[in-house]
Amino acid sequence: MRIIVYDILSYLASGMSHEEILANFLYLEAEDIRASLAFVANTERMFLSAPSCARL
Numbered sequence: 001m002r003i004i005v006y007d008i009l010s011y012l013a014s015g016m017s018h019e020e021i022l023a024n025f026l027y028l029e030a031e032d033i034r035a036s037l038a039f040v041a042n043t044e045r046m047f048l049s050a051p052s053c054a055r056l
Helices: 005-013 018-024 030-049
Strands: none
Touching: 005 018, 005 030, 018 030
């Protein structure tokens, strides 16, 4: 089974704890949540450091 990063972030944003997410999606591990957060942080960093964003 798969779950997309957007879904994990949405659950966290809605107030679900890591433990609640893991209890609802037994195939996920704590590392999956951390990896999702790291992916988005890196994506945001790349987006903000892009030359076209510097003009905003």
